[in-house]
Amino acid sequence: MSTSQGSVVVVNCGSSSVKLALVDPVTGERSLSCLGERIGSPDAVVHMTTTGPDGRPSTRTITPAATTHRGALAHVLQRLLDLDLPPLLGVGHRVVQGGSVFHGSVRVDDRVLAQIHELSALAPLHNPANASGIEAARAVLPDLAHVAVFDTAFHQTMPETNYRYAVPTRWYEEFGVRRYGMHGTSHRYVSQRATEVLATAGREPRGLKLVVAHLGNGCSATAVLDGRSVDTTMGLTPLEGLVMGTRSGDLDPAVVELVAERTGAGVAEVVKQLNSESGLLALSGLSNDVRTLSEKAAEGHAGAKLALDVFVHRAAKHVAALTVSLGGLDALVLTGGIGENAKNVRSMLLARLAHLGLVEDPAANADHGRSSTPAGRITVPGDGPLAMVVPTDEELLIARDTVALVEHR
Numbered sequence: 182m183s184t185s186q187g188s189v190v191v192v193n194c195g196s197s198s199v200k201l202a203l204v205d206p207v208t209g210e211r212s213l214s215c216l217g218e219r220i221g222s223p224d225a226v227v228h229m230t231t232t233g234p235d236g237r238p239s240t241r242t243i244t245p246a247a248t249t250h251r252g253a254l255a256h257v258l259q260r261l262l263d264l265d266l267p268p269l270l271g272v273g274h275r276v277v278q279g280g281s282v283f284h285g286s287v288r289v290d291d292r293v294l295a296q297i298h299e300l301s302a303l304a305p306l307h308n309p310a311n312a313s314g315i316e317a318a319r320a321v322l323p324d325l326a327h328v329a330v331f332d333t334a335f336h337q338t339m340p341e342t343n344y345r346y347a348v349p350t351r352w353y354e355e356f357g358v359r360r361y362g363m364h365g366t367s368h369r370y371v372s373q374r375a376t377e378v379l380a381t382a383g384r385e386p387r388g389l390k391l392v393v394a395h396l397g398n399g400c401s402a403t404a405v406l407d408g409r410s411v412d413t414t415m416g417l418t419p420l421e422g423l424v425m426g427t428r429s430g431d432l433d434p435a436v437v438e439l440v441a442e443r444t445g446a447g448v449a450e451v452v453k454q455l456n457s458e459s460g461l462l463a464l465s466g467l468s469n470d471v472r473t474l475s476e477k478a479a480e481g482h483a484g485a486k487l488a489l490d491v492f493v494h495r496a497a498k499h500v501a502a503l504t505v506s507l508g509g510l511d512a513l514v515l516t517g518g519i520g521e522n523a524k525n526v527r528s529m530l531l532a533r534l535a536h537l538g539l540v541e542d543p544a545a546n547a548d549h550g551r552s553s554t555p556a557g558r559i560t561v562p563g564d565g566p567l568a569m570v571v572p573t574d575e576e577l578l579i580a581r582d583t584v585a586l587v588e589h590r
């Protein structure tokens with residue numbers, strides 16, 4: 182794959198949203214991107230942005246009449262085929278849960294689709310939506326290869342010591358209760374990029390010990406040794422680990438029983454609140470957006486300050502814990518909307534990790550993203566570990582996996 186000969190349709194079908202992009206697998210350019218919101222409800226809308234030959238974007242909004250995922254996506258894909266587009270090379274689908282079944286990306290056939298449906302038991306919010314996206318796209322684009330790229334697959338290299346919970350064995354054997362990890366596509370892309378960048382700076386990739394912290398609305402950190410995930414903070418579902426925008430992260434499971442008893446809510450309702458009404462939003466009583474929290478904290482808002490402090494403390498604790506799984510640390514790699522943009526959070530995080538030898542270079546950290554600092558480094562040069570910022574691009578990796586599997590055939 183050295184020259185661009187077309188684009189890949191990258192589909193990310195969530196429970197109430199659909200994201201779709203046409204991605205050039207070589208350059209990473211997007212000739213079209215779509216964001217559908219409130220999908221499955223009567224007021225569903227889809228914003229479709231195309232980039233013309235002059236490089237200028239134009240956005241139009243369409244309202245899919247269909248009130249199901251499948252119907253809405255089919256409608257958007259149909260509209261897409263009416264446009265003047267580069268040749269389509271294949272369709273790459275983001276799938277959240279691949280269980281212990283999928284260790285990498287695969288071409289979708291009826292058997293794979295059935296397995297994705299079966300894995301819905303482990304991801305009831307996500308896999309059914311991902312599967313309906315695949316079904317709709319296969320119906321509209323039957324002649325193209327469809328590829329499933331799993332959020333969990335990168336973490337299938339974790340050793341058993343790191344993925345088992347200390348719970349009754351029957352839960353593991355019969356119900357699949359273990360840690361799977363998520364954000365695998367981002368961790369894989371970012372760790373590959375960091376390895377390339379460090380290699381150009383003379384750091385041998387063999388034995389490289391990275392902790393990748395993906396800090397976005399969802400947050401997770403992964404220990405990557407020699408290019409393979411050996412440990413990660415998310416577990417059976419994306420609820421475990423770091424504090425996130427609206428998710429609690431780590432928690433004593435007894436909290437669920439206590440709150441269910443005190444409020445009369447069912448367990449499912451309490452878990453829903455841990456997913457959507459907790460995290461930065463709950464701690465601050467204000468917002469899940471780090472931009473808002475940073476502004477308000479600077480003005481002295483106690484909730485915003487507490488939320489950021491808890492967020493950073495938990496993230497630092499997990500980064501340090503992951504160095505145990507690596508037996509050391511060469512580089513901490515920050516990515517995601519917060520990792521890439523929130524210099525105040527990066528600075529707070531490094532301050533809490535000073536004992537690992539990470540010393541912030543304030544100018545490099547502040548400058549990051551404006552005049553690109555060498556290799557995205559944000560710590561002072563020295564013999565110890567470094568910290569760097571590497572922007573993630575999950576859609577590009579999905580496009581590349583898709584083309585690789587199409588070419589492989």
Ligand code: ADP
Pocket residue numbers: 396397398399426469470471472473517518519522523524
């Ligand atoms: P998602 O996980 O939904 O892909 P993102 O990776 O876009 O989310 O991350 C969203 C988070 O990034 C939000 O908390 C937002 O406040 C933060 N963020 C985005 N841009 C900035 C910025 N310029 N400065 C500080 N934080 C930012």
